[in-house]
Amino acid sequence: MGMLHNLADLLKIKKDKMTILVLGLNNSGKSTIVNHFKKSNEQSAIMVPTVGFEQQQFYSMGVTIKAIDMSGATRYRNLWETRFKTCQGIIYVIDSSDYMRFVVVKDELEALLQHPDLMNRNIPILFYGNKSDCEDALSSVKIAAALGLENIKEKPWHICSSNAVSGEGLEEGVQWLVQHIRYAMLNSHDGAKLKAHSKNK
C-alpha cells in the first residue's frame, strides 16, 4: 500500500511543475544558465543584464521546471525574498573567477539562509561554480571552503563547477536538484500523513 502511494506521489510530481529560483550576483551567469536549458529554437544569442526578474520554463528529467531568473544587481536583490515562499529549490550561481566578491556572495547567502520563509523548510540548494573555463577560476572545493558551505546543516546542498556558455556541468547539477526536490516533497507528504495518522489515534 505504502509503495503504491509513493509511486502515485511520484507520478503526480511528474505531472507537477517545480518552481526553482535562480539567484546569484550580477554577471555571474544566471540568465546564460537558464538560457542553456531552453529548447534550442528558443535560446537567445545575446545576454543582457536582467532587470527585475524573468520567468522561463523548460523540461528536464521528466519534469517541467519553472525557473525564476532573478536579477543580481544590487538594487534588485531585495526582490529575491519575495519569491522564497513559493519556490521548491534554489540554484545559486557563483562567478568562480570573481573571488573579490566572494564576501558579498557569502553575505547574501547568509541573509538567504536566515530568512524566515526558508529557515525551517527543507529546500535543496544547488551551487554552480560558473565560468570554470576562466583562467582565474577556483575549483568547486575551494569555493565551498571560501563560502563556508559545510556549515549548512539543515538543507541539502550540492556544488558543481559549470560553464554556462558550453553547457558543461549544468545537467549534472539539475539532476541532483530535481532528485532532491522529489525527496523533499515525499518527506513532507509522509510527514503530513504521519501527523494525520497520529491525530486519528
Place this chain on the structure above:
Amino acid sequence: MATSGTTAPNWLNVDTEDEMPKLTTLSSCMALSDVQCDGYVRLLAADISLEDDEPSARLKVFRGLRLKQEQLLPGIPAAIESLYIDETEPKTPVIAVAIAESVLFFRHMKPYFKFTIPALEVDDLELEVWRQLPVMPTKRDALLDSLRNLEHAKLSRKSQKLLQLSEEERESFISTHADSPVGRHGNIVAMCCLKRVSSDANPPSHLVLATDTGDILILEPQGFNLVYQARTCAYETTPSLLSVQGTFETDFSILVGTRNGGVYLLRKSTNEGHGQEVFKISSPLTGLLMLPIDQTIVVTTMEHFYQCYSKRGKLLYQVQLNALPVCILSLTLSHFGITLLAIALQGGVVQFYLQRYLVDEFVVSSTVAAMLYGRMGMEDHVLTLVTQENQMFVKILRRLARFEPKSSALSLASKTAAGRKKNGDVSILDKPKKSSIFVEQAVREKQHAKATYGSFQVELWRLRHTAARATIDAINSSETSISGDLTHAPVKLAAEVCGTGPAFRLYLTVQNLSSFKMASNLVVLLHADRRHYTIQQSMARLPSVLPGVPLRVDFEVVAVLDPIDKLPPATLTLDNAQIRVMLLKSGQAKPLIAAAVSMPQSEAAF
C-alpha cells in the same frame, strides 16, 4: 565611542587565500579605470619605492586583487587620473599621470602623449652666466657666485644641479649641458578631472593642474591646449590640495588648499585672474574636499579638527577628532541619497561622518595612508585602503548597510558643541541672518521715527474704523426676528422683559421654524452700553433646537443707577434704552438674527 559591534558591520572585508598585494601610494596616485574597455573596472596605482638609492615608481594595474600589469614610470607621479577624452564608441579611458612638469597620457596602457606645461621666464643674468660658462673657464667661480646670489628656487633645474655638484664634476656637466636650453618649469603638484558637460555615463573631461608656482591650468586633452589659466592668489604661494566641482561648459569652481593653510576659490569667471581667499587657518591642512551636494568645503587640520565651511568662508561646524586625520574621502551613496565623509585617523581608525555626525567606523591594522572609493570590478561600492605599512585592504559596502547617527555620536556632537561655546568661539553661534532689506528698514525707521509712528497710528485708526463699519453693517443687515439664511434652518427669536427695575429679567424664546432640520451650534450674545446696564452673563451657548419645540433662556439685566441720588444716569434716554440681542452660529462671522430690545424705564431702588 559607539562601534558597529552590536549590529552587522556595514563593510564586508575582502580577503583572499593568497597574500594581499603590497602597495606604497597616496590617495592621489590611485584611480579606478575600465582600461580594457570590458566593463570590468580595474584598480590603478602608482607603487612608489623609496627604498632604493634612486626613488622610482611603477604603475600597477590590478584586476580584482590580482596584479595584472605593471609599467615603470619615468619619475614619481604627483597624481593619476582616469578620464575619457571624447564621445566616440567604444569609450576608451585615457590614463593621465602627472610627473614633475609634464602629464603623460596612456591609452590601453601604452604611452600615447606627453604634455609639458609652458616654461616660466628665466632670469637674464642666469642666461648670461650660461652663455659665458663654457667659453670662460677662468671666470667660473665668479659666475657661480653670481648664480648663488640669485634666489635658488627661481633658478632653472640645470643651474640648481650645477651648484649641487662637486668641483671635479662641474667641468664635464658644463660641457655636456652647454647648449641645452635654460628653461624653468613649475612642477605639477595636484591634478583633478573636470567634466566637460554634465552627463551620467562617463562624460569627456578636462584636466585641472596645479603647479608649485601657484598656477592653475585646465588642459583640454583632445588637442592638448590650455583652455583656462589662473593664479591661486595675487602673491606667490604653493598649492598642495585641489578639489573641483561643476562642469567646464556651464560653471565650475576649483578649490585650492596651499601649504600655508590658505584655501582659495577659483571660478570660471576668474580665467586669467586670480582666486579669492575663502579662509585661512593657522595649522596646515591634511585634507580638503568640496562636497558635491551642498557645496560646502570640508577640511581636516593638523590640530585634529574636522571643519566644514561655506563657500563664503563661514565656519558651519567643526568636530574634534581623537587622533590626527591623515586623509579624507567623500563617498556618494546615490541609492541612499547621501554623501558620507570618510576620515582616516592615525592609528588605523577610519570614521564615517554624515555631516557632523559619526555614523560608522572601523579599525584596520595600521594608519591608512590612501583611500579610494568607487566602482571596482563588478561591484559599485568598493572602498580600497592602503596603510602606511603598505598593506592593501578592500571593503565592499553591504547591500543592507545603514548609516544613521548613533545616539552616543549625537550626544558627542552636542558635547563638542558645548565645548566649543566654552572656548568662546562665538562665530559658530546660531544667529538669525540679517537680510539687507531688514537692515535698510531699520535705518529708515531710525531716521524717520516720528513720521513712521504717525502713519502707523493713522492706519490703525483707519483699520478700526473699517472694522466698526463692517460690524454695524453685519448687524443691521440681519435686523429681523426670523433668520433669512437659506442654508440653515430658519430660526425665530422673541424677547420679553419682566420686572420693574433696577433688576430685570430678559426672556428669550428661540424657535426652530423648519420641519426637519435641526438648528445647532447657536450662541446668544447680549450687548448693551455698560454705562446703562450691567449684564452678568452676556453670552449663552444654546443646545440644539429641535423643530417646533421652543427654547426659553433668561438673562439678568441690572440697570445702572447713580449711587447718590439713586436715579438712572442722565445719558440714558428712551431712544438708547436698548439691549442688542444677537443670535450667532458658531464659525460664522455674520449673526443670524440681530434684534434690539427696548428696556422699560427702571424704578429707582430704595
